[in-house]
Amino acid sequence: METPEARSKLLLRPERFALLDPPVGGAPPRVTQRAAVTLAGGPLAALADGALIIDADSGRLIRTDNAGAVRASLAIARDAPQLAVDRGRELAYVVDRAGDRIHVVSLAGGELRRLRHMATAAEPYGVALTPDGERLLVTAIADRRLTAYATAGGAEMWTAALAAEPRGVGVSRDGGQVAVGFLTSGAIARARLQRDTAPRFERIPLPQTRARRLMMGQVDSGEQLHPAVSASAAQERPGESHARAAFAVAFIGNGIAVVPHQLSTPHQAEGRENAGSYGGGASPPVEHRLAFVSAETGFPRVAAVRITQHLPRALAYDEVRDRLYVLGHGSDSVLALADASQGSIQLAYERAVDGAGECGASGAAVADDGRVLVWCSLSRRLAAISGQTATDTAVTWSSELTRTSLSRDQLAGRSLFRRGSDASLSMGGAMACESCHPEARTDGLSWRIEARTLQTPLLAGRVAGTHPFKWDGGDPTLDRSLANTVRRLGGSGVDRKQRRQLAAFLESLPRPRAPGVRNPDAVARGKALFASREVGCASCHAGARLTDRRKYPLATDMAESDTPSLIGLAASAPYFHDGSAATLEALLTDRGSVHGMGRTAELGNDDMADLLAYLETL
Numbered sequence: 113m114e115t116p117e118a119r120s121k122l123l124l125r126p127e128r129f130a131l132l133d134p135p136v137g138g139a140p141p142r143v144t145q146r147a148a149v150t151l152a153g154g155p156l157a158a159l160a161d162g163a164l165i166i167d168a169d170s171g172r173l174i175r176t177d178n179a180g181a182v183r184a185s186l187a188i189a190r191d192a193p194q195l196a197v198d199r200g201r202e203l204a205y206v207v208d209r210a211g212d213r214i215h216v217v218s219l220a221g222g223e224l225r226r227l228r229h230m231a232t233a234a235e236p237y238g239v240a241l242t243p244d245g246e247r248l249l250v251t252a253i254a255d256r257r258l259t260a261y262a263t264a265g266g267a268e269m270w271t272a273a274l275a276a277e278p279r280g281v282g283v284s285r286d287g288g289q290v291a292v293g294f295l296t297s298g299a300i301a302r303a304r305l306q307r308d309t310a311p312r313f314e315r316i317p318l319p320q321t322r323a324r325r326l327m328m329g330q331v332d333s334g335e336q337l338h339p340a341v342s343a344s345a346a347q348e349r350p351g352e353s354h355a356r357a358a359f360a361v362a363f364i365g366n367g368i369a370v371v372p373h374q375l376s377t378p379h380q381a382e383g384r385e386n387a388g389s390y391g392g393g394a395s396p397p398v399e400h401r402l403a404f405v406s407a408e409t410g411f412p413r414v415a416a417v418r419i420t421q422h423l424p425r426a427l428a429y430d431e432v433r434d435r436l437y438v439l440g441h442g443s444d445s446v447l448a449l450a451d452a453s454q455g456s457i458q459l460a461y462e463r464a465v466d467g468a469g470e471c472g473a474s475g476a477a478v479a480d481d482g483r484v485l486v487w488c489s490l491s492r493r494l495a496a497i498s499g500q501t502a503t504d505t506a507v508t509w510s511s512e513l514t515r516t517s518l519s520r521d522q523l524a525g526r527s528l529f530r531r532g533s534d535a536s537l538s539m540g541g542a543m544a545c546e547s548c549h550p551e552a553r554t555d556g557l558s559w560r561i562e563a564r565t566l567q568t569p570l571l572a573g574r575v576a577g578t579h580p581f582k583w584d585g586g587d588p589t590l591d592r593s594l595a596n597t598v599r600r601l602g603g604s605g606v607d608r609k610q611r612r613q614l615a616a617f618l619e620s621l622p623r624p625r626a627p628g629v630r631n632p633d634a635v636a637r638g639k640a641l642f643a644s645r646e647v648g649c650a651s652c653h654a655g656a657r658l659t660d661r662r663k664y665p666l667a668t669d670m671a672e673s674d675t676p677s678l679i680g681l682a683a684s685a686p687y688f689h690d691g692s693a694a695t696l697e698a699l700l701t702d703r704g705s706v707h708g709m710g711r712t713a714e715l716g717n718d719d720m721a722d723l724l725a726y727l728e729t730l
Contacts, residue, residue, distance in 0.1 A: 141365030156475030180510030186724030293358030319665025365453030422532025525617025539602025585674030638726025
């Protein structure tokens with residue numbers, strides 16, 4: 113049971129939940145029975161007799177009973193992000209992100225037994241079942257696709273192209289709609305779902321702050337507010353906000369799609385610039401949001417909700433009670449919304465998920481008895497929240513369900529990296545490291561920092577052995593770089609031990625996956641061009657880390673620029689220190705602000721295509 117200290121941390125202030133637009137919901141949905149399949153995947157699913165969890169840390173699939181005790185455990189794959197369950201057929205589908213496959217596991221007899229696997233496109237992540245259980249929908253990050261597979265046999269039924277960095281996928285209860293979230297596009301993709309043909313997606317931008325734009329005089333009160341997502345730093349406008357980190361999409365009643373995400377304002381418009389802050393302003397440049405997207409096609413209504421759950425990553429929907437639960441990965445807190453799909457949507461309660469160490473909530477599900485189950489990825493424990501109001505919620509905890517595969521420093525660094533509401537890391541605890549670096553990647557934005565425009569660099573796979581750090585190469589060591597980053601964020605500071613822990617975590621991360629190679633001959637020709645003296649790329653981008661670790665007088669607003677590593681190049685747009693090259697093609701054709709780097713602008717079309725094909729494999 114929870115301790116008195118934990119219970120005293122109940123969060124009861126209704127002002128922490130703010131509906132910024134008219135609700136898009138309607139009449140109460142008439143649902144009396146829960147869906148038999150997982151319509152939007154996650155690390156956790158509720159079973160009739162317990163729960164099923166995929167732990168990305170250890171790579172183990174864990175089955176518990178209703179008390180949270182382990183009934184069965186099976187090694188699947190490390191970094192496995194999501195699973196989906198078909199209760200009627202007693203099957204689970206577990207995503208193997210590194211292995212490019214889906215493991216099909218039998219749940220019969222209370223056990224876990226691997227039956228077969230289904231090959232996927234490069235780097236699968238999100239997974240959902242159609243209501244009939246006959247199709248499995250899977251997003252692929254590296255190959256930027258959504259693919260439907262027949263659950264009987266695993267044959268590919270169709271595939272559709274997506275924007276960069278797709279993540280979670282959700283299917284409506286009637287099977288008529290599908291939606292996908294993204295890390296960096298500022299929008300979701302939604303489509304009518306056909307059985308045997310690929311859907312045609314529409315891009316639905318997520319709303320930015322209405323009050324901020326009205327205050328700035330950019331729009332009038334009658335305008336439909338959709339953000340203009342810029343492609344480069346040259347297009348950034350002061351006060352313009354951008355939706356990022358939409359890891360999950362789930363459909364609730366009345367066909368409404370719900371998208372937890374973050375709203376970032378990299379260039380604040382507040383008059384006098386505060387040169388020592390991210391965004392250049394005095395107010396927090398990051399907000400945490402929910403977007404509610406109505407079921408209409410063409411031009412759906414979109415309502416924004418401001419929340420205080422840092423890094424909202426997990427959703428759980430109780431379709432019988434029409435109640436939505438949102439978990440903060442960075443704040444270890446849960447938000448409960450009553451009448452979630454109705455015009456009367458309201459705050460039911462908000463509370464901390466604490467009492468057994470740091471949680472790092474990454475998955476949630478509603479048990480058959482109405483309890484909210486939460487997977488705590490840092491402590492590897494299952495929390496169960498009972499009660500329906502702020503005054504009667506209580507948290508019970510399982511024991512540690514599996515051992516971590518990380519060292520003590522790596523695990524502590526992982527916790528620090530995602531931690532919100534911590535004034536030692538940022539001013540007022542408004543930001544976490546992961547606010548700009550989701551999954552230690554990049555938000556695709558260029559931030560106003562210390563009176564300069566600086567693009568968010570990719571971290572995963574690029575930290576070890578790439579010093580000096582920062583775009584100007586001003587930090588000779590990682591320890592110095594981390595200290596200066598916290599200073600820029602306005603934090604009170606992290607000590608040397610904490611910086612060592614952050615470094616251990618960052619240096620342990622694998623490099624981003626490259627897209628699947630479609631034309632090996634083109635890649636081979638591009639590699640030869642890259643290494644050639646005539647083109648000159650390898651003169652600076654050499655060695656295992658693809659950097660000579662030197663500085664050059666290239667940038668227009670910096671005396672010298674550090675040579676960045678090219679690891680994970682396809683996943684690190686935009687390019688150059690200021691993000692002025694929106695694409696690799698723009699970089700190679702000299703359309704950014706940095707000039708005199710290599711000799712690529714005069715390449716013919718065929719050579720350019722070959723070089724691009726090679727660069728995307730790095």
